[in-house]
Amino acid sequence: MAVKPFKLALAGFSAVGLAALTACGEAPTDNGSDGNADASFLACMVTDSGGVDDKSFNESSWAGMQKAEDENDDIKVAYKESSSEADYDPNLQASVDDDCDFIVGVGGLMSANVTTAALANEDIPFAIVDGGPSDADGNPVEADNVYSIQFDTAQSAYLAGYVAASQTETGIVATWGGIQIPPVTIFMDGFAEGIAKHNEDKGTDVQLLGWDEAAQSGTFLGSFEDTAAGKSTSDTFITQGADIIFPVAGPAGIGALTAAAENDAVSAIWVDTDGYESTEYGAELITSAEKGLANAVHDAVLAAYNGDTGSGTYVGTLENEGVSLAPFHDFDAVVSDETKAEVEALTAQIISGEIVVQSPASPVTE
Incomplete structure (x- = not known):
């Protein structure tokens, strides 16, 4: 039956949920991390609209970035928030200007923007979450420095x-x-x-x-x-x-x-x-x-750090627990x-x- 098992004043807001939100919702200073000031590898994320604490794909992707940083002292992570599609290109360019060593664009709506930025900066590896390299009309584009992170959520x-x-x-x-x-x-x-x-x-x-x-x-x-x-x-x-x-x-x-x-x-x-x-x-x-956005993005950051990124596609499925x-x-x-x-x-x-x-x-x- 669909009737809820119980109702609380805060709608079942658990201690576990509170801890998860506290951990994910703490935005680092200056849209990046306070630590690892001497890190040699800067991985940057450009969010889709909704913000880094959207309780959805932006937040999970950022958690993956943070996990990679936590595991490797050579890695520093940062993000730039998009409030609308108009922010995609400026945020991507700002990430390039910040000398980011790896740039992750979150959201299929950003696919063409990431592709354009990647083709203009072929020495920088990029990744697209929920999309692949494409033009403004959605047609596939060859881009040797764009890694696609997708999920068979059907x-x-x-x-x-x-x-x-x-x-x-x-x-x-x-x-x-x-x-x-x-x-x-x-x-x-x-x-x-x-x-x-x-x-x-x-x-x-x-x-x-x-x-x-x-x-x-x-x-x-x-x-x-x-x-x-x-x-x-x-x-x-x-x-x-x-x-x-x-x-x-x-x-x-x-x-x-x-x-x-x-x-x-x-x-x-x-x-x-x-x-x-x-x-x-x-x-x-x-x-x-x-x-499994967090794990997929985490793995992509580590792969980029190790010089293993390029073109290609990861597809999360039930079989690989993606x-x-x-x-x-x-x-x-x-x-x-x-x-x-x-x-x-x-x-x-x-x-x-x-x-x-x-x-x-x-x-x-x-």
Whole structure:
């Protein structure tokens, strides 16, 4: 069932979650690290809009940068925040001007900007999170100094969709996105397919609002920052009967959690990070469709330090643990043992290739 197991004044804000937010949310002085003043390798990150503490992909990517710095005294890390797409090029150029030895652009919307900067500075290795080298129209571009970090999140979202279908009491769940780009729609495709799998296997008829996988059309805010629009969109779906909301919108998704917090019969599923630990809305969250941003970015920084970067693509999957379904936390006693066993079986089937979760937005490796 979708009813929350309990409700707290701070919506289940746990000590673990508080510690995680405190650790990730402490922005270093001057947009960088206070330590390692004599470090010989400077790795720089340019955030997408939403800020470095967005409880989503920026924050996780920055955590990976910090982890690399913590493990190696020769590495110093810094970041520049983008408040809009207009900040991408200036921030990338400023990173070049700062003599950064490795530059990571976070977010698929920045792919063309990173590519342009990389082609103009072929002696500097770059990386793109959630995208690959491309031109302004999204066409692939050859760039020997751009490393692509991507995730097949259709796989983890498939599991999330199956769980949502198992937990809904109204038989209606909903999803909506920030902007209609591949790193967003890939989640929505997987979620839809997981619901369809549950309907097929269990004889249910769970409906999905907000996304038509076949038509590749649905509900989008046009923003990753507008939490008010995220709440009003979620409220609309709730009035239509949805009792589980799956926002794919970075910090704007907090609006869905706020809407769920106001309704005892409504829950949510988060994306990118384990939302139970990264947001203050633990009691609202059944689970999260995660991607291992921190580990992937950490590994890329160390590879760059060792001179091993270049072109190429990393794709996180269930098999390599680059994507995953987060624990059920407060819902652990609510989700049945039967559903848990079915999720484990589906995970094994996806890893073995028996089940192929396919999205037009799925990353392609060469």
